[in-house]
Amino acid sequence: MxxxxxxxxxxxxxxxxxxxxxxxxxxxxxxxxxxxxxLDHPNITVAVMEDYLKSLQQILKHxxxxxxx
Numbered sequence: 001m002x003x004x005x006x007x008x009x010x011x012x013x014x015x016x017x018x019x020x021x022x023x024x025x026x027x028x029x030x031x032x033x034x035x036x037x038x039l040d041h042p043n044i045t046v047a048v049m050e051d052y053l054k055s056l057q058q059i060l061k062h063x064x065x066x067x068x069x
Contacts, residue, residue: 002046002050003043004045004046004049005010007050007053008049008050010053011052011056013050014053014060015029015056016056017060018056018060022060022064023065025059025060025063029056029059036051046069
């Protein structure tokens with residue numbers, strides 16, 4: 001079973017890849033630690049995190065397919 005932490009790790013690695021390898025795309029992501037909720041128990045579930053990870057993967061895939069060199 002996936003945990004929120006394992007999904008967060010994947011999101012972090014993916015956003016790091018996007019930031020370093022596709023900075024033109026990273027500029028459009030709203031990845032800012034300031035926007036992270038500061039509540040102890042925000043309403044974030046495994047499903048919400050998986051959806052977010054999938055959306056990042058789809059954005060990157062689309063960007064790569066449409067910006068081939």
